[in-house]
Amino acid sequence: xPSIRPAEGVIIDGFRLERRIHNGPMSxxxxxxxxxxxxxxxxxxxxxAEGEDVSAIVGFEVERMILPRLTGAHVPRFVAAADLSRTPxxxxxxxxxxxLAEIADAAPLPPERVAELGARIARGLQELHRxxxxxxxxxxxxxxxxxxxxxxxxxxxxxxxxxxxxxLGEESDVPMGTGAYIxxxxxxxxxxxxxxxxxxxxxxxxxxxxGRLPFGNxxxxxxxxxxxxxxxxxxxxxxxxxxxxxxxxxxxxxxVDPYQRxxxxxxVAFALxxxxxxxxxxxxxxxxxxxxxxxLRRWLRxxxxxxxxxxxxxxxxxxxxxVMAAVDLGNGVDALGxxxxxxxxxxxxxxxxxxxxxxxxxxxxLLQVESGVDAQGNNLYVQRLIALKDWARPIGLDDERVSVxxxxxxxxxxxxxxxxxxxxVDHIVMGARANSALRRYLGSVSAQVVAxxxxxVTVVRLAQP
Amino acid sequence: xxxxxVTSALLTAIFADIHANREALTACLADxxxxxxxxxxxxxxxxxxxADPGFCVDTVAAEVAAGALAVRGNHDEAVGDLQASMNPxxxxxxxxxxxxxxxxQKAFLAALPLTVVEDDVLWTHANGWAPGDWGYVxxxxxxxxxxxxxxxxxxxxxxxxxxxLYHMAPMRPPVAFLPPRDKPVPLSRTRRWLAVLGAVGxxxxxxxxxCYGLLSDSPPExxxxxxxxxxxxxxxxxxxxxxPESLAxxxxxxx
Numbered sequence: 001x002p003s004i005r006p007a008e009g010v011i012i013d014g015f016r017l018e019r020r021i022h023n024g025p026m027s028x029x030x031x032x033x034x035x036x037x038x039x040x041x042x043x044x045x046x047x048x049a050e051g052e053d054v055s056a057i058v059g060f061e062v063e064r065m066i067l068p069r070l071t072g073a074h075v076p077r078f079v080a081a082a083d084l085s086r087t088p089x090x091x092x093x094x095x096x097x098x099x100l101a102e103i104a105d106a107a108p109l110p111p112e113r114v115a116e117l118g119a120r121i122a123r124g125l126q127e128l129h130r131x132x133x134x135x136x137x138x139x140x141x142x143x144x145x146x147x148x149x150x151x152x153x154x155x156x157x158x159x160x161x162x163x164x165x166x167x168l169g170e171e172s173d174v175p176m177g178t179g180a181y182i183x184x185x186x187x188x189x190x191x192x193x194x195x196x197x198x199x200x201x202x203x204x205x206x207x208x209x210x211g212r213l214p215f216g217n218x219x220x221x222x223x224x225x226x227x228x229x230x231x232x233x234x235x236x237x238x239x240x241x242x243x244x245x246x247x248x249x250x251x252x253x254x255x256v257d258p259y260q261r262x263x264x265x266x267x268v269a270f271a272l273x274x275x276x277x278x279x280x281x282x283x284x285x286x287x288x289x290x291x292x293x294x295x296l297r298r299w300l301r302x303x304x305x306x307x308x309x310x311x312x313x314x315x316x317x318x319x320x321x322x323v324m325a326a327v328d329l330g331n332g333v334d335a336l337g338x339x340x341x342x343x344x345x346x347x348x349x350x351x352x353x354x355x356x357x358x359x360x361x362x363x364x365x366l367l368q369v370e371s372g373v374d375a376q377g378n379n380l381y382v383q384r385l386i387a388l389k390d391w392a393r394p395i396g397l398d399d400e401r402v403s404v405x406x407x408x409x410x411x412x413x414x415x416x417x418x419x420x421x422x423x424x425v426d427h428i429v430m431g432a433r434a435n436s437a438l439r440r441y442l443g444s445v446s447a448q449v450v451a452x453x454x455x456x457v458t459v460v461r462l463a464q465p
Numbered sequence: 466x467x468x469x470x471v472t473s474a475l476l477t478a479i480f481a482d483i484h485a486n487r488e489a490l491t492a493c494l495a496d497x498x499x500x501x502x503x504x505x506x507x508x509x510x511x512x513x514x515x516a517d518p519g520f521c522v523d524t525v526a527a528e529v530a531a532g533a534l535a536v537r538g539n540h541d542e543a544v545g546d547l548q549a550s551m552n553p554x555x556x557x558x559x560x561x562x563x564x565x566x567x568x569x570q571k572a573f574l575a576a577l578p579l580t581v582v583e584d585d586v587l588w589t590h591a592n593g594w595a596p597g598d599w600g601y602v603x604x605x606x607x608x609x610x611x612x613x614x615x616x617x618x619x620x621x622x623x624x625x626x627x628x629x630l631y632h633m634a635p636m637r638p639p640v641a642f643l644p645p646r647d648k649p650v651p652l653s654r655t656r657r658w659l660a661v662l663g664a665v666g667x668x669x670x671x672x673x674x675x676c677y678g679l680l681s682d683s684p685p686e687x688x689x690x691x692x693x694x695x696x697x698x699x700x701x702x703x704x705x706x707x708x709p710e711s712l713a714x715x716x717x718x719x720x
Contacts, residue, residue: 165650
């Protein structure tokens with residue numbers, strides 16, 4: 001295999017090696033430049049020396065396949081690559097910002113900061129999953145927090161793209177990942193589970209809020225497998241400042257059974273962004289890890305875990321939607337409100353782990369200070385919240401699948417669109433009133449939402465006679 | 466999509482199991498030309514089952530005269546082999562087919578090679594271990610048998626009428642991958658590959674759309690292209706020819 005020895009000043013396919021910024025067992029990273037191109041770039045050169053781990057080569061191949069297929073703010077932009085028939089390399093745009101590992105050095109961090117960072121990572125992860133890629137090696141060292149606050153993911157050497165052959169698929173006996181962060185099903189060789197990334201995210205959240213790793217940092221499969229039966233010390237025991245809702249989120253991400261975790265990263269982000277809407281169960285209130293008897297019972301049962309065969313990754317990613325029902329409660333629950341409820345139910349029925357965000361708008365006047373209190377002195381905000389809960393109750397969802405939000409806004413459509421964007425809503429269900437001269441003049445809220453929403457929109461209208 | 470490497474890629478269109486389906490072949494050829502295919506390969510079973518063997522043989526023969534590659538399939542062979550053993554429907558269809566082809570067309574089929582090798586690529590109808598015995602590659606075990614029987618990096622075959630891709634790293638068993646419709650799959654050079662093409666003229670993977678392959682050499686990528694075509698017309702011709710009804714019905718449901 002022809003190979004150039006990397007050194008400062010060496011030029012590979014027009015890229016000049018400026019400075020080595022990382023030298024690991026699998027690869028080295030160099031800052032590179034190219035004539036007439038001001039973009040700061042990084043070249044990754046896999047280690048191909050005699051006797052090196054073959055997984056370095058496979059990992060390079062995997063990343064070389066996947067990175068060019070990814071776009072957006074949460075991945076380094078692909079620039080160029082050469083394959084193993086020449087000097088193999090991968091050039092990508094340099095990611096600015098701070099490595100999460102540096103941020104994690106200061107852990108335990110304040111809970112609000114943990115929630116904010118966690119939501120950013122979860123939102124980025126959702127974008128990754130939407131592009132049909134599971135990262136499968138999430139850890140602080142592989143996450144950058146960019147200058148704008150976006151999480152950017154690095155190192156796709158262990159990743160899985162739903163539409164590409166899994167070059168690591170035949171290695172199913174060896175756990176592939178990082179001992180501290182790897183999900184239980186990954187230890188057993190399952191590389192098809194989007195919730196594996198949710199588990200790793202849970203480990204990261206745990207680390208940020210406690211300063212400790214929930215399962216230590218085992219290097220061997222036997223040590224990694226302990227997490228199948230030995231639950232971690234609850235974060236609140238290690239950091240009393242950790243609120244119960246945050247512990248609830250962290251421990252739910254860390255559930256052994258993937259189906260007990262959040263279904264998607266977007267649902268984790270949603271919970272982290274709406275602490276008041278998190279249903280705190282026994283998980284969040286726990287003060288100690290399970291006793292030896294419970295652990296022993298789980299150990300006995302864990303002899304032969306069988307992860308079910310699942311639908312394709314792409315179906316799973318769209319499978320558990322966040323449905324947002326935009327409910328107009330100006331006139332109470334009328335016929336349109338009832339019809340909206342039926343359609344919201346249908347949108348939720350696609351997946352038992354879907355969740356519903358009920359949203360209503362409390363119009364605030366443009367030029368007057370909103371008192372928030374009506375003529376009888378009742379708090380309008382609280383009234384709407386109560387009315388919204390009442391609207392949602394007949395749908396019959398468990399508390400943890402539904403949340404209610406009153407948005408105070410001047411522009412209803414803009415507020416709904418912004419909410420959908422921020423919460424990575426998959427499907428908006430909203431009503432539209434019958435046409436009227438006034439509506440034609442003012443323009444309808446639903447028309448604007450349909451035009452600008454970042455997702456699917458169902459507009460519900462009562463049949464016209 | 467990011468930038469691709471700058472190269473002059475050669476795009477090869479691969480047609481397996483045409484099975485005398487004029488409508489499907491015409492649609493796939495037109496689709497391949499539209500996508501810029503510069504070279505054609507026919508992976509056998511040009512005839513059998515379908516109602517237009519003469520047209521399909523003439524079309525393939527004209528392409529071969531113009532530089533296309535073609536290999537022989539078991540149905541092509543059975544035209545000239547009265548002892549060929551096949552299932553009852555196939556036997557009825559091949560008896561009918563013999564009456565439809567003239568000597569020149571039969572001679573073309575009889576003269577086709579069982580395999581063609583180009584550099585590190587093997588083209589064959591059924592498998593690499595015994596191309597003339599017509600064993601199927603239907604599993605990772607079959608794929609391993611085929612890959613271990615030859616030194617070639619890439620094997621392309623048909624015969625099963627269901628697309629599948631197998632990849633094998635050094636010292637590892639092969640892994641199957643169902644290629645998504647119309648999505649290019651990179652064929653990493655660090656491992657060996659066996660591609661089973663779907664059928665042009667009689668798909669059996671549940672998708673009645675005609676299937677053919679597009680192989681790019683740089684970067685190495687294979688796409689299983691699907692082309693919806695007038696299957697009703699093809700089925701009507703099968704019925705009009707008096708061929709078994711099941712051969713018409715399966716064109717419509719892809720089973």
